[in-house]
Amino acid sequence: MRKTIKDVAKLAGVSTATVSRVINEPERVKPPTLQTVQQAIKELNFQPSQAARTMVMKKTKSIGLLVPTVSNEYWGEVSEVVQDEFWERGYNLVLCNTKNSKERERKYFTMLMERMVDGVIYSTVDVPGCETAEAASELRKFKIPIVIFDRHIMGFPQVHADHLNGALKAVEHLIRLGHRKIAYIGGPLTSPEREVGYRQAHAAHDLEVHESLIRLGSPTVDFGYETILDFIHDGASFTAAFCGNDLIAFGAMNALYQSGRLVPEDVAIVGYDDIHIAALLNCPLTTIRQPIRTMVKTAVDLLTMLIEQGEITNGPSSVVYPTELIVRKSCGAEISRL
Amino acid sequence: MRKTIKDVAKLAGVSTATVSRVINEPERVKPPTLQTVQQAIKELNFQPSQAARTMVMKKTKSIGLLVPTVSNEYWGEVSEVVQDEFWERGYNLVLCNTKNSKERERKYFTMLMERMVDGVIYSTVDVPGCETAEAASELRKFKIPIVIFDRHIMGFPQVHADHLNGALKAVEHLIRLGHRKIAYIGGPLTSPEREVGYRQAHAAHDLEVHESLIRLGSPTVDFGYETILDFIHDGASFTAAFCGNDLIAFGAMNALYQSGRLVPEDVAIVGYDDIHIAALLNCPLTTIRQPIRTMVKTAVDLLTMLIEQGEITNGPSSVVYPTELIVRKSCGAEISRL
């Protein structure tokens, strides 16, 4: 059988209260007693039961992480950093893959409540353009500290990157390089702000948006590939493409390559996300990077504060991080068109 | 305050035992009572406390997953599938990134013990060529169901892929295509069995191994790139390269491309792992794929059996899966050299 605090107390010849003190507030125990008890603990290889602790303290020192998936670069890194950061703060992590299913999400939430996790880091299902009021009020019901990551939900502490500005930067970069016919290949799942940024960049430079050069679809290599083939087939005229993510960009580059177009000479490409291979392509990809580690750390800090102080005292409760334009070969920055 | 079984009992006008039965064995409760109680549960939005349950039942319905990282394609997918599979079986997952640190691993283990997880899926730190007896006896101490994944530890139930045979297949494929000077670019971290397979393939075909064409290093794009450049600089003669993983292969292909060599015409390349982009390259990569989902499912089945039946009754306790050779353009299978 597993050893309990009682066994330790008996072996050390003290009361269970003293053992408990040795574990939780050793400074309140006389050195000699302390010694004896610690010795006994070691001897019995005693490990306190977290469940018993939870019963009386109403704290589990564990937190729930709800993400759509972990098997992709972005969420994989997010999950890893969340785990690391919380581990350092003495918490452990219960992983929940929502797979973008509202139903799964609900079940996860009730499980997390039964387990009394101290808090939750959460990315909603279904990127809602902005927040849905329902989502918020539903979350509200779980009276538990929650920090939203990479999503917007009004009234909750949250951390995300400024995708509108990211897109703006990407497109402005192309405009600055002399491009006037810039396609946008994105889609709802690469967050609508990217398209808004694309349009604002045009507006800011008094450029007309060519609606026929905007294509919305899935965030995949295939979509990028097909779209470029479509453009070529339709005889569309464009000298650059801003892609909603790097996979789309990758597909686009493949299609251009196979159609005998050169990147960046014939068509400049800018992606989004800066996934690992972006830098490793034969023609390295210009792209937008979010400061994932920093964002996650901030989210973890917010949640820790919420848990341990009951409120966010120190600084803003909602933070938006700027993205970074990573200039590589694919946009042809070194080629002058002016 | 959080509602308890007592609140429900009072509201429904029954004893707590009945409420407990309604939750755990509803069939043992008379329909009318059942109704009333369920109604009360709903009304109070009652959620049983997992901690209280754990205290009496000595089961947490949660399991620990120890992996080196989740922010890479392989382990990300493994983690995701482990989570899914256990979720379906009613367990939840505590994620632990060991980062290949023995120290971290130990701390994780004691945390998992305090939390009384019902079992652990585990990949050791430091791929030991074979198992170290110490590792095994250390694991033994935690008297808890453990299944090893993607590693060898004698005497434990385990699941992994047959990398020796995978490498054998890869190299035999190249030999069959007529190659006689085949480089091996791998390294300790891509598991030593791959090199063994490489050698055995040569032996099986009475071919001499060119030791100078074997380079061991890190499992990275850079290593593949540098190695090929080295070969070329040294004037090494080779017509094919088997790479310890796809990233190395990717680097190798980049280097060949930049040196004006064609893949597969001048040099055939075979990778290992079949990562996502392998199929998406301009020259899609021939590679070896492990049946990740199947492997994980098996591991989860084993652990579930161990937890729920105390032993593995149905089938082998240790299983090795064959890998699959995925033939794509990079090996030039369509080019005859004979």
Add this chain to the structure above:
DNA sequence: ATGAAAGCGCTAACAC
């Protein structure tokens, strides 16, 4: 500085 005892929320005998 330490001990005695109550109680956290639940399940499982054991009665009725």
Add this chain to the structure above:
DNA sequence: GTGTTAGCGCTTTCAT
């Protein structure tokens, strides 16, 4: 079928 009650292993007053 349902109620009573004794714990599960800990922390935390309240005494001493």
